[in-house]
Amino acid sequence: MVNQLLEHRTIRKYKPDVVEEDLFNKVLEAGCRASTTGNMQLYSIIVTRSDEGKKALAPCHFNQPMVVNAPIVLTFCADFNRFNLWCKLNNAEPGYDNFLSFMTAAIDSLLVAQNVTIAAESEGLGVCYVGTTTYLAGKIIDILKLPFGVVPITTLTVGWPDEHPEQVDRLPLNAVVHQETYADYSREEIIRYYSEKENRPDNLKFVSENSKETLAQVFTDIRYKKSDNVAFSKMLLEVLIRQGFMNQ
Ligand SMILES: Cc1cc2nc3c(=O)[nH]c(=O)nc-3n(C[C@H](O)[C@H](O)[C@H](O)COP(=O)(O)O)c2cc1C
DSSP, rough: OHHHHTTOOOOOOOOOOOOOHHHHHHHHHHHTTTTTTGOOEEEEEEESSSSSHHHGGGGGGGTHHHHHHEEEEEEEEEEEEHHHHHHHHHHHOOOOOOOOHHHHHHHHHHHHHHHHHHHHHTTTOEEEEEGGGGGGGHHHHHTTOOOEEEEEEEEEEOOBBSSOOOOOOOOOOHHHHHHSSOOOOOOOHHHHHHHHHHHSHHHHHHHHHHHHSSHHHIIIIIIHHHHHHHHHHHHHHHHHHTOOOOOO
């Protein structure tokens, strides 16, 4: 299992081959064995296999090609709707209309998504997370008909790999693991920890193609820039209000 995890790479190109229902259900079953807060399973998984469904979702993901090309698109949602319905049926008053409850359900959703990832990869399938789910969550809510109490958190495209990309870098373990208390970083450590990433040919190309001076600028000025972050944050907060999670 550890060796399998060490082999992970995101797969963005898929063969058209069908992912068999039995295998896929086994992957989902294994995924749903993920630990979950209070065993409440505060998530739902929306499976999109139809071309129409994928085409409808694609613009919400800025038309990233894997959303239409993958045989399966999974949208993992933080879901208090089901649990609230159960509470109300059982003379129990749910108090889950707040941000903490949203975080709890979002954490549950991500844990199940990652367990599905591991299960899928163990069967030879490839997956790609699609993080744009939280950018245009409101549109995804409309398309997938998500009720009050449900918020899409992340998306996975799944299929048989049609590529075997080189693994991308990770920071050295020392850079992310702290013993006992947080050891803040010196200037030298930051330079050392990020040097491998900065000097990879793909990243050097990325910097020059984007006419930037540093790799960090590619992140701050292009990929994850402040104006986008602020705009999408506002939209997400509106979604949390609309879906009933902002009663503090
Ligand atoms: C929450 C999340 C969102 C992501 N969103 C996207 C995405 O929108 N498009 C994409 O091509 N890859 C996406 N990825 C994949 C990352 O780019 C990828 O995991 C990262 O570059 C490391 O590569 P690796 O998974 O091959 O190790 C996402 C990954 C995560 C965990």
